[in-house]
Amino acid sequence: MLEDKNQKRTSVSELGEFGLIDHLTEHFEITQESTVKGIGDDAAVIDFKDKKAVISTDLLIEGIHFDLSYMPLKHLGYKAVMVNLSDIYAMNAMATQITVSIAASNRFPLEALEELYSGVQLACRNYKVDLIGGDTTSSNKGLLISVTAIGEAKEEDLTYRNGAKENDLLVTTGDIGGAYMGLQILEREKEVFKVNPNNQPDLSPYSYIIERQLKPEARKDIPQLLKELEVKPTSMIDISDGLSSEILHLCKNSNVGCNLFEEKIPLDQQVISTCEEFELNSTTVALSGGEDYELLFTISQEDYPKIKANPHLTVIGHMTALSEGIHLITRANTKIPITSMGWSPFNEDKNNDKND
Amino acid sequence: MLEDKNQKRTSVSELGEFGLIDHLTEHFEITQESTVKGIGDDAAVIDFKDKKAVISTDLLIEGIHFDLSYMPLKHLGYKAVMVNLSDIYAMNAMATQITVSIAASNRFPLEALEELYSGVQLACRNYKVDLIGGDTTSSNKGLLISVTAIGEAKEEDLTYRNGAKENDLLVTTGDIGGAYMGLQILEREKEVFKVNPNNQPDLSPYSYIIERQLKPEARKDIPQLLKELEVKPTSMIDISDGLSSEILHLCKNSNVGCNLFEEKIPLDQQVISTCEEFELNSTTVALSGGEDYELLFTISQEDYPKIKANPHLTVIGHMTALSEGIHLITRANTKIPITSMGWSPFNEDKNNDKND
Numbered sequence: 001m002l003e004d005k006n007q008k009r010t011s012v013s014e015l016g017e018f019g020l021i022d023h024l025t026e027h028f029e030i031t032q033e034s035t036v037k038g039i040g041d042d043a044a045v046i047d048f049k050d051k052k053a054v055i056s057t058d059l060l061i062e063g064i065h066f067d068l069s070y071m072p073l074k075h076l077g078y079k080a081v082m083v084n085l086s087d088i089y090a091m092n093a094m095a096t097q098i099t100v101s102i103a104a105s106n107r108f109p110l111e112a113l114e115e116l117y118s119g120v121q122l123a124c125r126n127y128k129v130d131l132i133g134g135d136t137t138s139s140n141k142g143l144l145i146s147v148t149a150i151g152e153a154k155e156e157d158l159t160y161r162n163g164a165k166e167n168d169l170l171v172t173t174g175d176i177g178g179a180y181m182g183l184q185i186l187e188r189e190k191e192v193f194k195v196n197p198n199n200q201p202d203l204s205p206y207s208y209i210i211e212r213q214l215k216p217e218a219r220k221d222i223p224q225l226l227k228e229l230e231v232k233p234t235s236m237i238d239i240s241d242g243l244s245s246e247i248l249h250l251c252k253n254s255n256v257g258c259n260l261f262e263e264k265i266p267l268d269q270q271v272i273s274t275c276e277e278f279e280l281n282s283t284t285v286a287l288s289g290g291e292d293y294e295l296l297f298t299i300s301q302e303d304y305p306k307i308k309a310n311p312h313l314t315v316i317g318h319m320t321a322l323s324e325g326i327h328l329i330t331r332a333n334t335k336i337p338i339t340s341m342g343w344s345p346f347n348e349d350k351n352n353d354k355n356d
Numbered sequence: 357m358l359e360d361k362n363q364k365r366t367s368v369s370e371l372g373e374f375g376l377i378d379h380l381t382e383h384f385e386i387t388q389e390s391t392v393k394g395i396g397d398d399a400a401v402i403d404f405k406d407k408k409a410v411i412s413t414d415l416l417i418e419g420i421h422f423d424l425s426y427m428p429l430k431h432l433g434y435k436a437v438m439v440n441l442s443d444i445y446a447m448n449a450m451a452t453q454i455t456v457s458i459a460a461s462n463r464f465p466l467e468a469l470e471e472l473y474s475g476v477q478l479a480c481r482n483y484k485v486d487l488i489g490g491d492t493t494s495s496n497k498g499l500l501i502s503v504t505a506i507g508e509a510k511e512e513d514l515t516y517r518n519g520a521k522e523n524d525l526l527v528t529t530g531d532i533g534g535a536y537m538g539l540q541i542l543e544r545e546k547e548v549f550k551v552n553p554n555n556q557p558d559l560s561p562y563s564y565i566i567e568r569q570l571k572p573e574a575r576k577d578i579p580q581l582l583k584e585l586e587v588k589p590t591s592m593i594d595i596s597d598g599l600s601s602e603i604l605h606l607c608k609n610s611n612v613g614c615n616l617f618e619e620k621i622p623l624d625q626q627v628i629s630t631c632e633e634f635e636l637n638s639t640t641v642a643l644s645g646g647e648d649y650e651l652l653f654t655i656s657q658e659d660y661p662k663i664k665a666n667p668h669l670t671v672i673g674h675m676t677a678l679s680e681g682i683h684l685i686t687r688a689n690t691k692i693p694i695t696s697m698g699w700s701p702f703n704e705d706k707n708n709d710k711n712d
Contacts, residue, residue, distance in 0.1 A: 036408060037516065040609070041447065041516050041518075041609075042412060042442075042444070042446035042447050042517070042592075042593060042594060043411055043443050043444055043446070043447045043449070043505070044410070045409070045410050045447070046408065046409040046410075046411065047408050047409070047511075048404050048409055049406070050405070052392060052401050052402065052403050053401070053402040053403070053409055053506075054399045054401050054402075055399055055400045055453075055488065055489060055504075056398060056399035056489065057455045057490060057502070057504055058457070059457045059459055059493050059500075059502060061495055061496070062496075063496045064459075064494055064495065064496065065493070086398075087398040087399050088398070088399055090398035090399070091398050091399045091401070093399070097411075099413045099504065101413055101414070101415045101502060103415055103417050103420075103500070133411060133413055134413060135413055135414050135415045137415050137417060137420060137421070138417075138420055139417055139500075140417070140419045140420065140497065141496065141497050141498075142496065142497075144415075144417075144459070144495075144500060146413070146457060146502040148411070148413055148455065149399070150409075150411065151399065155403075158393075158401060160393065161396075161397050161398070236398075237398060238398055253396070253397075
């Protein structure tokens with residue numbers, strides 16, 4: 001499988017007091033003009049001038065949010081940043097800084113933490129955000145990552161969850177369900193690996209969906225694209241927990257109903273074929289899968305001409321009066337109520353994030 | 357001991373999706389003018405106008421940073437906030453908002469998390485900060501709290517660790533060593549409790565130092581006081597890891613040496629008497645103890661008349677040329693080099709926090 005073959009192990013305690021974060025972050029660069037003071041004081045300092053600051057935070061815990069038997073540490077570091085940046089972009093804001101705190105048990109040598117931070121660094125570079133602080137400590141068990149992302153936006157650009165209006169169009173970016181199906185493949189291969197460690201699986205037919213799970217990309221391009229298209233969404237959220245959960249959030253916060261059209265949900269061909277292989281309904285996967293980190297937003301109908309030709313954006317439904325409820329309109333043209341097909345944060349492998 | 361006698365246990369999963377944070381935070385109020393959007397969207401929004409934003413973050417982990425056998429959950433919530441606010445005040449800034457993320461195993465019922473949040477809420481009220489976000493998730497083992505604090509300051513007020521100059525005076529607020537000695541008392545009573553659970557110890561002779569450990573207060577008053585006294589510190593840090601560690605930070609960042617006078621270190625009478633009882637050297641306790649959350653700063657000598665009568669402030673030394681090194685001048689007038697009497701984050705029960 002994807003386990004680390006690197007056998008060098010340096011005990012973290014060899015670095016001594018305060019040396020660890022210095023070591024892990026020495027190659028990080030400051031690129032944001034607003035970063036006045038980064039790592040190395042009691043607190044970081046940020047200058048937002050006349051813009052609004054936007055803050056989001058997430059915890060990722062080994063055994064709950066990730067499984068290191070198939071998640072390489074570098075990817076984990078990258079993904080932990082993506083999860084948070086996605087929340088900032090979902091405000092129609094631009095991410096500018098992050099803090100990263102980790103707690104690691106002594107089973108993680110220095111090289112493991114370096115791998116993790118190399119993923120954080122790659123994310124910082126690709127997304128042009130500055131690492132400005134954090135906390136590094138030991139844990140009794142396992143690995144934990146807590147990321148806080150900070151962004152900025154002009155007041156008039158900020159998009160909340162509560163602005164959707166009746167008749168607004170519901171739009172998603174990208175395609176949905178890939179991250180969940182990638183996870184199914186990885187879980188299956190993990191079981192195969194347990195039985196036969198010498199098995200060399202051919203994962204190439206699943207490359208896209210595995211990448212969606214292991215190395216998701218937050219949609220930094222979307223706030224920029226919307227600006228270029230001169231479209232201000234009326235509401236927006238990122239798709240971290242599956243389409244149904246996010247639609248319910250937008251409807252609840254905006255006091256509207258929604259019709260979602262099954263036939264419009266964008267699915268990658270690998271999602272469709274892997275769903276067939278696993279005998280899963282692809283619509284159910286899209287509704288409940290989660291971790292796609294696409295953006296879901298609503299726009300006024302009059303903005304439709306501006307977005308209709310865009311390959312990144314798909315209209316998947318429209319908002320209705322609150323009294324009409326929230327429904328999936330199936331291919332057979334039947335109406336099925338959308339409920340929180342749900343997970344509960346303390347029963348299943350997901351989190352309950354109010355700034356999610 | 358201090359264990360919770362409340363036997364009511366509501367499973368957290370009963371609250372269902374997204375209900376937990378709603379429930380835990382429903383009585384929190386927004387008091388800061390700069391809080392544009394708090395909990396309930398992808399990210400919180402803060403308006404700092406022409407001020408600088410200041411950010412700090414800390415992780416607290418059960419078994420590493422706290423022991424629930426003597427730390428009541430309400431106190432833990434309170435202390436987790438204090439640890440972070442202290443970092444903001446150490447920038448000579450005012451704290452304005454916090455995010456609080458928790459991971460809890462299923463051994464924590466709803467009532468336990470309510471207790472924890474009641475401490476967070478009390479801290480928010482006492483210190484006039486707004487809770488604006490966070491993440492709540494399950495853990496495989498134990499309890500973890502991650503707090504990020506946000507503050508603001510005018511650029512000219514911000515105080516870093518790197519501004520101390522030769523001949524500056526070294527000043528501490530309050531008194532030192534109490535939190536560490538309080539911990540010694542609590543650890544001792546825990547052992548007594550294991551042997552004889554019916555023992556009712558008289559802890560009244562230790563009330564101050566136990567409170568220093570269980571319910572520390574961050575020095576919000578000091579940035580205000582310094583402003584009133586018209587003193588701008590040349591450098592500042594909070595005393596989270598013991599005096600020696602913080603002095604080393606200031607000296608390293610400012611490229612200066614330091615003479616610290618043993619006889620000047622302010623000690624409470626309970627610290628002195630408890631050190632005698634435990635046969636510990638009180639100076640060693642002050643140098644290495646930690647968790648006092650007082651502020652340590654340097655001022656220009658010409659500002660001395662402004663602070664000398666103040667009961668909150670004690671001059672404990674002065675900065676020297678870098679080449680003179682960093683020394684403790686003992687009561688017997690001998691010079692002892694101050695080294696990081698140290699702990700290492702992955703060996704002992706402390707953390708390694710770059711924005712600490």
